[in-house]
Amino acid sequence: MTESTEKMTGARALIECLYREGVDTIFGYPGGVLLPIYDELYDADIRHILVRHEQAAAHAAEGYARATGKTGVCIATSGPGATNLVTGIANAYMDSIPMVVFTGQVPSSLLGNDAFQEANITGITMPITKHNYLVQDANELPKVIKEAFHIASTGRQGPVLIDLPKDITVQEIDFYYPDKVDLRGYKPTYQGNLQQVKRAASAIKESKNPVIYAGGGVISSNASKELLDLAEKIKAPVTTTLTGMGGFPVEHELFLGMPGMHGAKYANYAIQESDLLIAVGARFDDRVTGKLKAFASNAKIIHIDIDPAEISKNVKVDIPIVGDAKWILQKLLKYTESAQSEKWLDRIAHWKKVHPLHYVEPATGDGIKPQYIIEQITEACKDAIIVTEVGQHQMWAAQYFRFSEPRTFITSGGLGTMGYGFPASIGAKIARPDKVVFDIAGDGSFQMNSQELATAVQENVPVIVAVFNNGYLGMVRQWQELFHNRRYSATCIQNSVDFVKLAEAYGALGLRATKRSEVRPVIEEAIASGRPTVIDFVVEEEENVSPMVPAGAAINEILDLERKE
Amino acid sequence: MRHTLAVLVENKYGVLSRVSGMFSRRGYNIDSLTVGVTDDPTISRMTIVVMGDDEVLEQVTKQLNKLIDVIRVTDLKSEESVERELALIKVNSDVTNRSEIMQIADIFRARIIDVASKSMIIEVTGDDGKITAIEQLLKPFGIKEMVRTGKVALRRGQKSS
Numbered sequence: 001m002t003e004s005t006e007k008m009t010g011a012r013a014l015i016e017c018l019y020r021e022g023v024d025t026i027f028g029y030p031g032g033v034l035l036p037i038y039d040e041l042y043d044a045d046i047r048h049i050l051v052r053h054e055q056a057a058a059h060a061a062e063g064y065a066r067a068t069g070k071t072g073v074c075i076a077t078s079g080p081g082a083t084n085l086v087t088g089i090a091n092a093y094m095d096s097i098p099m100v101v102f103t104g105q106v107p108s109s110l111l112g113n114d115a116f117q118e119a120n121i122t123g124i125t126m127p128i129t130k131h132n133y134l135v136q137d138a139n140e141l142p143k144v145i146k147e148a149f150h151i152a153s154t155g156r157q158g159p160v161l162i163d164l165p166k167d168i169t170v171q172e173i174d175f176y177y178p179d180k181v182d183l184r185g186y187k188p189t190y191q192g193n194l195q196q197v198k199r200a201a202s203a204i205k206e207s208k209n210p211v212i213y214a215g216g217g218v219i220s221s222n223a224s225k226e227l228l229d230l231a232e233k234i235k236a237p238v239t240t241t242l243t244g245m246g247g248f249p250v251e252h253e254l255f256l257g258m259p260g261m262h263g264a265k266y267a268n269y270a271i272q273e274s275d276l277l278i279a280v281g282a283r284f285d286d287r288v289t290g291k292l293k294a295f296a297s298n299a300k301i302i303h304i305d306i307d308p309a310e311i312s313k314n315v316k317v318d319i320p321i322v323g324d325a326k327w328i329l330q331k332l333l334k335y336t337e338s339a340q341s342e343k344w345l346d347r348i349a350h351w352k353k354v355h356p357l358h359y360v361e362p363a364t365g366d367g368i369k370p371q372y373i374i375e376q377i378t379e380a381c382k383d384a385i386i387v388t389e390v391g392q393h394q395m396w397a398a399q400y401f402r403f404s405e406p407r408t409f410i411t412s413g414g415l416g417t418m419g420y421g422f423p424a425s426i427g428a429k430i431a432r433p434d435k436v437v438f439d440i441a442g443d444g445s446f447q448m449n450s451q452e453l454a455t456a457v458q459e460n461v462p463v464i465v466a467v468f469n470n471g472y473l474g475m476v477r478q479w480q481e482l483f484h485n486r487r488y489s490a491t492c493i494q495n496s497v498d499f500v501k502l503a504e505a506y507g508a509l510g511l512r513a514t515k516r517s518e519v520r521p522v523i524e525e526a527i528a529s530g531r532p533t534v535i536d537f538v539v540e541e542e543e544n545v546s547p548m549v550p551a552g553a554a555i556n557e558i559l560d561l562e563r564k565e
Numbered sequence: 566m567r568h569t570l571a572v573l574v575e576n577k578y579g580v581l582s583r584v585s586g587m588f589s590r591r592g593y594n595i596d597s598l599t600v601g602v603t604d605d606p607t608i609s610r611m612t613i614v615v616m617g618d619d620e621v622l623e624q625v626t627k628q629l630n631k632l633i634d635v636i637r638v639t640d641l642k643s644e645e646s647v648e649r650e651l652a653l654i655k656v657n658s659d660v661t662n663r664s665e666i667m668q669i670a671d672i673f674r675a676r677i678i679d680v681a682s683k684s685m686i687i688e689v690t691g692d693d694g695k696i697t698a699i700e701q702l703l704k705p706f707g708i709k710e711m712v713r714t715g716k717v718a719l720r721r722g723q724k725s726s
């Protein structure tokens with residue numbers, strides 16, 4: 001339906017488009033070329049969250065998107081504002097998160113002139129966006145925005161950037177919002193090929209040792225219910241990747257934990273011994289497969305993915321099914337027969353018993369093991385949203401938190417971005433104010449975006465940052481310990497800052513635990529406070545993430561690394 | 566293996582760099598790339614010659630299809646399509662050898678399009694083999710400059726699907 005047109009500026013049109021896309025929150029930071037847009041935002045019915053660094057705007061928009069499934073929106077000014085977004089855009093691209101990014105740009109007449117604060121952001125972000133636009137005429141703006149939201153949120157989701165020269169935002173146009181997009185080069189496949197589904201069903205029937213390997217695609221296609229139904233029907237154990245975590249209940253007897261480098265041993269053993277690997281919305285990342293030649297080498301592989309380019313990119317696939325995971329799993333459920341694979345499940349139960357995930361409690365004293373904190377957070381608040389930074393603490397969160405629903409684990413998977421977690425947790429908490437939101441942080445990572453404490457306090461976003469303060473860039477230190485003779489080159493960051501005072505300086509609550517017995521009480525205190533909180537957990541310094549597959553090894557060559565006290 | 570891809574794209578700003586950027590980012594080698602508008606002015610057609618085995622070809626095709634501005638990718642198998650390239654060759658020549666060069670041009674159905682006192686320019690159209698062959702024959706005279714357009718190709722018969 002065509003609405004009656006109305007005259008307005010590009011800036012006003014932008015706001016109108018956001019209303020029509022149902023955007024209630026945007027994360028951003030102003031600048032000269034954005035003045036007309038910020039003037040419109042001043043009394044718009046959209047919550048604008050003023051971050052303290054544009055990188056945080058992108059991460060927060062992503063956290064918002066991951067917590068809800070909606071498209072996250074952020075905005076930054078031309079030049080440095082735009083380039084500050086780059087890490088966040090790359091992060092969303094690697095993890096296929098729907099996001100629309102607006103950047104200001106110098107006026108069209110100055111483009112290409114090296115004008116003040118000009119950066120060719122469409123050129124810079126070409127390889128890290130699903131698509132991007134440089135708007136050349138304000139009359140095109142509504143159509144471009146409509147397309148951007150469509151592209152970002154459909155097919156394999158991802159970030160789309162719209163670059164807005166300043167003159168576009170003041171140009172008068174006859175506003176009209178199209179209700180359809182017609183992109184002849186973009187027609188994602190949702191419904192899988194039924195013939196392939198039937199082939200998969202018969203492969204499942206023939207299989208004795210099936211394993212389901214589920215990734216972030218299960219979360220984005222909201223397919224966790226179907227995944228659970230299928231697993232139960234065919235009695236196949238399920239391993240979920242880092243970004244797939246939450247897609248299958250951790251406490252379910254068919255759950256295998258995470259696969260790969262820091263996965264559970266039994267997950268890796270099961271994959272290696274399987275005769276059928278059913279990959280759903282996962283992309284055979286090198287952190288999962290280890291040595292590619294030796295990965296699941298006895299298994300037939302079914303690969304369900306919305307992105308045809310992922311099929312046989314890394315591992316040769318026997319039965320590809322391109323389409324939406326939810327749709328395909330529903331069909332697969334219809335065509336598969338119930339199965340019993342008792343022998344197989346017995347073997348897996350045996351592995352689970354002999355090779356559980358475990359850590360050694362300190363023999364003496366009252367030291368804090370990082371894994372213990374995760375267990376205590378689970379017990380205190382099992383339905384919390386867990387966001388993480390990047391490093392050892394991230395792996396412990398994935399290994400030890402007992403997730404029970406999708407969209408409760410938000411982590412930087414593909415890019416591994418330190419500094420991601422805190423701003424992403426702010427976005428998640430704004431999206432889900434009903435949830436307790438933790439940022440599981442390293443002392444190194446938190447310092448990459450700790451300025452966002454100002455945002456959390458000003459906007460009253462009560463997230464809890466649990467700093468696992470080990471005095472090291474721990475994950476790098478672990479590799480130095482194992483492969484570089486304990487030469488801790490540039491990884492010691494002891495006594496960087498007093499995290500309690502840092503929190504207080506921003507007006508947030510600062511808490512500290514130095515003893516095991518204090519862990520649970522500070523967690524409870526933080527939750528009860530209802531304020532943005534930083535907890536400084538002073539943990540064992542040289543704890544290692546275990547088990548571990550050394551780089552280049554097959555995933556069943558997985559070693560225990562825990563430190564004996 | 567050499568593959569020739571016909572890639573229909575939106576005739577829009579930035580499309581060429583999206584395509585070439587994808588190739589370089591993913592480490593695929595372009596042998597040649599030509600681009601021009603089609604009978605529909607909103608669509609351009611790229612002819613891309615790429616080296617690689619079937620797996621590379623499959624990935625290239627899929628990655629091209631992922632670009633929003635790419636409308637269609639067709640693998641033009643040489644037995645089913647006609648391929649042409651045009652070359653301009655400036656070769657040393659004077660009165661002593663002019664007719665000899667013209668004879669060679671004649672054999673290749675090439676045309677002399679410029680004659681100067683010490684050189685002439687030959688225009689030749691054909692497939693890769695033909696252009697390489699005339700180049701070899703002209704080399705002894707001394708090739709001063711040469712330019713090739715890169716390959717263009719069309720599928721034989723009905724409009725390629």
Ligand SMILES: Cc1ncc(C[n+]2csc(CCOP(=O)(O)OP(=O)(O)O)c2C)c(N)n1
Pocket residue numbers: 389390391392393394416417418419441442443444445446468470472473474475476
């Ligand atoms: C932006 C960025 N820079 C560098 C790295 C490399 N890196 C990976 S983990 C890590 C250490 C993280 O330290 P910390 O946040 O304290 O976490 P820990 O491993 O100690 O738990 C580093 C430097 C990265 N992932 N991201």
Ligand SMILES: [Mg+2]
Pocket residue numbers: 391442443444468469470471472473474
């Ligand atoms: Mg640390």
